[in-house]
Structures are given as structure tokens and as C-alpha cells.
Amino acid sequence: MSTAALDALYAQVAPSAAPVFSLAEMDRRPAGADFPTIPIRGLELTVTEAAAALFETAADELAVPVPETDVLYDALNGAVRTLGPAGIAEVVSTFEGLPSDEFSEVAACRRFAYRLALSFWYEGARSRPMTAGEVGVAIYLSSLHRYRSADFRELPRRKLMLARAIHEGVTAVPTETLIRLGAVMSGELGGIDRDRSREWLYKQALPDYHRRRFAFDLVQWDRSQPAPLIVRPDSGGYLVGLTPPAGPDGKWLRPMRAEW
Numbered sequence: 294m295s296t297a298a299l300d301a302l303y304a305q306v307a308p309s310a311a312p313v314f315s316l317a318e319m320d321r322r323p324a325g326a327d328f329p330t331i332p333i334r335g336l337e338l339t340v341t342e343a344a345a346a347l348f349e350t351a352a353d354e355l356a357v358p359v360p361e362t363d364v365l366y367d368a369l370n371g372a373v374r375t376l377g378p379a380g381i382a383e384v385v386s387t388f389e390g391l392p393s394d395e396f397s398e399v400a401a402c403r404r405f406a407y408r409l410a411l412s413f414w415y416e417g418a419r420s421r422p423m424t425a426g427e428v429g430v431a432i433y434l435s436s437l438h439r440y441r442s443a444d445f446r447e448l449p450r451r452k453l454m455l456a457r458a459i460h461e462g463v464t465a466v467p468t469e470t471l472i473r474l475g476a477v478m479s480g481e482l483g484g485i486d487r488d489r490s491r492e493w494l495y496k497q498a499l500p501d502y503h504r505r506r507f508a509f510d511l512v513q514w515d516r517s518q519p520a521p522l523i524v525r526p527d528s529g530g531y532l533v534g535l536t537p538p539a540g541p542d543g544k545w546l547r548p549m550r551a552e553w
Contacts, residue, residue: 314417314418314524316415316524316532319415319416319418320416321413321415327538329410329414330410331343331406331410332413333366333369336373338369338381340403340409340410341385341389341406342385343406343410344399344402344403345389345402346372346376347365347369347402347405348384348388349376349388350375351368359548361552362409362419362552363553365405365408400542403541403542404541404542404546408546411522414522415524415526418524418525419525420522420525421525421552422552423463423547424475424549424551425478425512425549426474426476426477427471427478427523428512428518428520429475429482429505429508430462430499431458431465431471432459432462432508432511433462433504434466434499435457435461436458437457437461439504439507442507455511455512455518459518459520459521463521463533468523468532469531476488476491476551477492478495479549481495482506482510513547516545517545519545521534522535
């Protein structure tokens with residue numbers, strides 16, 4: 294498909310111009326810190342403090358199904374109300390000594406706190422990890438050649454190649470378009486509910502099924518590949534943010550659905 298034809302297709306889902314939002318100026322991380330704090334009830338909790346508070350008060354309730362970010366924040370609000378600053382300080386040292394590989398609830402609470410830190414990365418905005426579908430769309434739109442999956446995984450520089458492909462793909466279309474196409478790809482290839490009203494445009498913009506499958510399979514289960522945040526400023530629109538550090542298990546989140 295020609296560039297002009299693709300531009301015409303993408304124009305159908307391109308958003309209106311949003312107010313200017315400076316990601317660099319709105320980064321909430323304290324100087325020298327890897328993660329921002331989580332603002333709640335007048336406190337600024339670290340990832341570890343938030344994870345400890347959740348573990349102490351809400352680990353069982355949050356086990357299944359995977360909660361939305363707002364549900365996690367409500368649970369943390371209840372935990373802070375119950376424990377208070379002194380109570381959180383008391384449980385942190387014990388929690389830090391609990392190994393995630395032995396206690397699934399500990400691993401889950403660390404992952405939940407990580408998600409909350411990602412959500413509050415920018416002042417005046419919410420942010421989240423890219424979904425598997427969004428990363429797959431970015432790879433599809435890049436110039437990365439299609440390989441047999443087994444052959445690609447043997448390439449010595451595959452992580453660098455994927456990083457370049459993701460960066461190229463997320464800048465190829467408006468972020469709103471990437472999100473919409475990614476939702477359809479997750480539905481088609483990830484086994485979740487599908488929005489069939491958007492499939493015509495999706496298959497016109499990404500017509501090669503084998504390339505769609507190749508791109509999605511590269512990232513569906515591989516959480517060792519970094520990807521940037523999707524940012525939703527309170528003033529409207531969507532942006533691509535920075536790439537955060539890995540989560541508590543040394544990997545990045547790669548959900549099928551957008552976890553706002």
C-alpha cells in the first residue's frame with residue numbers, strides 16, 4: 294500500500310490536536326531515583342512502601358482477577374488509611390525480606406506497586422505500559438524484516454533490532470492510531486474480546502496476516518523486551534513516554550488490555 298493510501302487510512306482515526314504537554318518537565322521522579330513516588334492521602338510512597346501496605350491489608354482480595362489500576366489505587370488508599378505512616382514503616386522491613394519466588398502474594402503486590410508507579414510517572418497525566426498488541430503494531434509498521442520466529446530468536450542482536458523497530462513504529466503513526474490498531478491486534482491474535490467494528494481499517498492498514506502474526510509473536514510472551522509508556526495527559530490526547538526500568542521480576546509488563 295502506498296504512503297498516501299496509508300496516510301488517508303490513518304487520518305480516519307487520527308486525533309485532533311492536543312494541548313502541548315512537556316514530558317520532560319512533568320516527570321515526577323525525585324532527583325536520582327529510578328521511579329516516581331505514589332501520591333496518596335498526603336503521602337508520597339515508594340514502590341516498596343506501597344507494595345508492603347498492599348500486602349499487609351489487601352493481598353488476598355487483589356489476587357484474581359487482575360485488577361484495574363484504579364482498583365489498585367483504591368486498595369492502596371484503604372491500606373494507608375488503615376496502617377498510617379507509622380504502620381507502613383513497621384511492615385516495610387519485614388516485607389523487604391520476603392522472597393517473591395516463594396510467596397506469590399508478595400510477587401503480586403510488588404507488581405501492583407510497580408504498576409501504580411508507572412501510572413503516576415508524570416504530573417498532570419496518567420501513564421501505562423504498552424499492550425502486546427500496541428508493541429506488535431509498532432513492529433509491524435517498522436522496517437524490520439520478517440523472519441521465521443525460531444531464526445529471529447537466534448540472532449545475537451535481536452533485542453537491539455526490536456528496540457529500534459519499536460521506536461520506529463511508535464513514531465510512524467499518531468499515538469491514538471497506535472492504540473486503536475493495537476486493541477484490534479490483541480483481539481485478533483491475543484484471544485481477548487474483539488471490536489469487529491474496527492477490523493476493516495485494521496486489515497487495510499496492516500494487510501499482511503503473516504507479518505501481523507510475526508510481529509505479535511515476538512512480544513506476546515517476551516517481557517524481557519523494553520517498551521515505552523503510553524501517556525494520557527489530563528488536558529487530552531495521548532503521547533509516547535519514556536521507557537521505564539524493568540519491574541520487580543526484572544521484566545517489563547506486557548498486558549493484552551490497556552491497564553489505565
